[in-house]
Amino acid sequence: MNSSNSMSSSQPEDLAPEPGAAPSEDGLTELLIGLLKLCSLIGDPMKVGVCDPVGASTNEVKVVMALAGEGPLAGHDLVHITAMSAMNVSRAIAGAKARGWVEDFNDPENRRRRPVRLTSAGEGAYRQMQPMLHDVAQSLLGKLTVRQRREMGHLTDLVLRRIAEWNAAQPQDHSGDQAGS
Known part of the structure; x- marks a missing residue:
């Protein structure tokens, strides 16, 4: 089959x-x-399994995960990566800063760019989330066979590439896209 x-x-x-x-x-x-x-629907298990235990909002956790995976990012990059609105990214950055998880970072190659990065406390929070992320993954995906996991990963990557291609082909509107450029 x-x-x-x-x-x-x-x-x-x-x-x-x-x-x-x-x-x-x-x-x-x-x-x-x-x-x-x-x-x-996948947001509910993430909120209950990861966000609530660390006392953070879903958007703050998304920002931490994006920074952990990508390194320093400007707000507009986070808007793109997380698919959150600029306002929600700004609020998530502010919340993560208040927790001591995120700090401003000066980009030596582009002084106009205003990226943020994880602090050592933010890296620690991300490490603390790892077993929780694994538990959620186990609950949701653990019954998939190794082959199904591989196929789902491959198909997810293909759809993500198609989304990126679709986005690139759309006219760019930067009017409300300023979350700490």
Whole structure:
């Protein structure tokens, strides 16, 4: 049985299209709806399993995770990476600064750029989150086979690349995009 057959045959009923909705011929619309639902619902386990135990907002944790993975970033970079609004990124940076997790960083190659980076306390908080992240991952993904995990990782990477390509092809509107450029 190939992966596409196994996905459709084992699809939970709550990911099925709404009753009365016209199914798309190729199944793409239903797949997109399922992905949207997944993206919306995965926030709850992250909040309960990671954010609440460290006493941080979901957005603060997203900023910490982005900085831990990418190094110093400006607000507009965080807007792009986290898919949060500029206002939410600014608030998350302020909250993480108040916790001592984030500090301003001077970019020697671009003095106009205003990046932030993790402090040693922020790096410690990120390390503290690791077992919690693993527990959430185990709860949500632990029953997948190694092959399914590999396939899901590959497919996730492909969709993320397509999103980046789609975003790059869109007209750029920077009017409300200033979260500490």
